[in-house]
Amino acid sequence: MGDDASVGGRGMILLKPDPENERLTRKVEGLNERGESQEVRVVEERALTLYLNSQEVVTAMTVGDYPDLLAVGYFRNQGMLQESDEIRGIDYDEDLGVVVVRTARETDYEERLKRKIRTSGCAEGTAFGDLMEGLESKSVSEGGSVRVEDLLVLLKNINTMPSLYLLAGGIHGCVLCEGREVLLYVEDVGRHNAVDKISGYMRMHGLSGEGKLFFTTGRLTSEMVIKTIAMGIPILVSRSGFTAYGVQIAREHGLTLIGRAKGKRFMVLSGEERVDYGG
Amino acid sequence: MGDDASVGGRGMILLKPDPENERLTRKVEGLNERGESQEVRVVEERALTLYLNSQEVVTAMTVGDYPDLLAVGYFRNQGMLQESDEIRGIDYDEDLGVVVVRTARETDYEERLKRKIRTSGCAEGTAFGDLMEGLESKSVSEGGSVRVEDLLVLLKNINTMPSLYLLAGGIHGCVLCEGREVLLYVEDVGRHNAVDKISGYMRMHGLSGEGKLFFTTGRLTSEMVIKTIAMGIPILVSRSGFTAYGVQIAREHGLTLIGRAKGKRFMVLSGEERVDYGG
Numbered sequence: 001m002g003d004d005a006s007v008g009g010r011g012m013i014l015l016k017p018d019p020e021n022e023r024l025t026r027k028v029e030g031l032n033e034r035g036e037s038q039e040v041r042v043v044e045e046r047a048l049t050l051y052l053n054s055q056e057v058v059t060a061m062t063v064g065d066y067p068d069l070l071a072v073g074y075f076r077n078q079g080m081l082q083e084s085d086e087i088r089g090i091d092y093d094e095d096l097g098v099v100v101v102r103t104a105r106e107t108d109y110e111e112r113l114k115r116k117i118r119t120s121g122c123a124e125g126t127a128f129g130d131l132m133e134g135l136e137s138k139s140v141s142e143g144g145s146v147r148v149e150d151l152l153v154l155l156k157n158i159n160t161m162p163s164l165y166l167l168a169g170g171i172h173g174c175v176l177c178e179g180r181e182v183l184l185y186v187e188d189v190g191r192h193n194a195v196d197k198i199s200g201y202m203r204m205h206g207l208s209g210e211g212k213l214f215f216t217t218g219r220l221t222s223e224m225v226i227k228t229i230a231m232g233i234p235i236l237v238s239r240s241g242f243t244a245y246g247v248q249i250a251r252e253h254g255l256t257l258i259g260r261a262k263g264k265r266f267m268v269l270s271g272e273e274r275v276d277y278g279g
Numbered sequence: 280m281g282d283d284a285s286v287g288g289r290g291m292i293l294l295k296p297d298p299e300n301e302r303l304t305r306k307v308e309g310l311n312e313r314g315e316s317q318e319v320r321v322v323e324e325r326a327l328t329l330y331l332n333s334q335e336v337v338t339a340m341t342v343g344d345y346p347d348l349l350a351v352g353y354f355r356n357q358g359m360l361q362e363s364d365e366i367r368g369i370d371y372d373e374d375l376g377v378v379v380v381r382t383a384r385e386t387d388y389e390e391r392l393k394r395k396i397r398t399s400g401c402a403e404g405t406a407f408g409d410l411m412e413g414l415e416s417k418s419v420s421e422g423g424s425v426r427v428e429d430l431l432v433l434l435k436n437i438n439t440m441p442s443l444y445l446l447a448g449g450i451h452g453c454v455l456c457e458g459r460e461v462l463l464y465v466e467d468v469g470r471h472n473a474v475d476k477i478s479g480y481m482r483m484h485g486l487s488g489e490g491k492l493f494f495t496t497g498r499l500t501s502e503m504v505i506k507t508i509a510m511g512i513p514i515l516v517s518r519s520g521f522t523a524y525g526v527q528i529a530r531e532h533g534l535t536l537i538g539r540a541k542g543k544r545f546m547v548l549s550g551e552e553r554v555d556y557g558g
Contacts, residue, residue: 028548030548031554045525168520221340241448242448243324267311269319
């Protein structure tokens, strides 16, 4: 918790969007609704192949920032990388579009690669069975709460913070918060990639999910709920809607689920006890 | 084209959302932003396992309607089901959540199952290589055009048509159109599922993509562009944004790409020649 607490205490953003990064967006010429030529910025989408030691596991279509966090977070969420595993090194070759995570332990996930599931959250490569296993071994901590007043400030800050979304659109965002502070704000053309980058950062910096709040621009599907529980984060917030199965899993595991959070409005469909409505 | 033309001519909707279907949404009790108890409808999300003959291929998280179209469209888009294949039968077991597509020909796609890619469009199970193969063997027809006036009417009709989205949110929609007529309007918690149901219907009813317009609520990623080209549809429209790679592929294959279509506004980033701005 030391690192964790200090991180929260400093009240500084550890990761934030980088709209200035020329590598993440491209200017494209087109016609608007009046037939006038107009130049717009669109977000990049490139292939990145993830290796765990000598094994090629998956190729992700990603905006391309933080390949190391994406790889570690993906392997962690897939249960291919255990919490006890020592990461010996991470090699990234931008030209080849390849990132390799090296561990001390011989990894054994060939079986998992055979299982496939296609989630609503659309995480290609996400093996539902693996997510569920991670779920059984973890649970949402009792603690954690959010004041409605802080939540509204947080949502406003997230929506107004300079981002690739505001610059170019067509991209998902995930934000790890504490109180009304934004700790990690990452974006990706694949929502699941954004979640994995957050998970990868937490794994590499020993940042715990305890007492945190997780915001996503994506929908609150079973996959998103399961990953949040697996990260040990007690509160999940989205500006988008819910799925019935997502709500069901959240209730079964005591996760606070807040959706349709736009402007000053929102709906809490699970774990209401963590929401402090004040006076 | 006979069936095809007559379909367009009749100007009737062949498939449309069914918000009345109790099986597709669930009432859930929660708290709103003022702490008041409120009942909301959320969309269902259930597992459906797809078999091609005796082989289990993938488990999709889906809203659950049209399991036959989803299965056929998925196998078609993955290149596991060829245009020449005769479908002997489709068995659906609702209790087990299993759908089996039976073909006359021995299918041979084991190799494909080994390849994996995770697309921005988030289509778990979508093998990018397979999509690209489908691309090389197909091309967008020269014809097809859209009048701005018709496009705006179409967008208004789609947005105001009773749907699961308007009832419960948290769901993607895909619409196959001709002129200003809506032919097929399907929804799913997985956007890729919605595309596959459209593709499955086209395959089973010999409906060609020629001269059609395809609308999606999702972003215009490389995957969405590739699938549209593979379906032989010349015009792709979305209310969401673009990715640079999606724009690049659309331009290379002569697909008309219209994004950020909201209200009376939109941007055309590829195939402008098909857009008729009128006088």
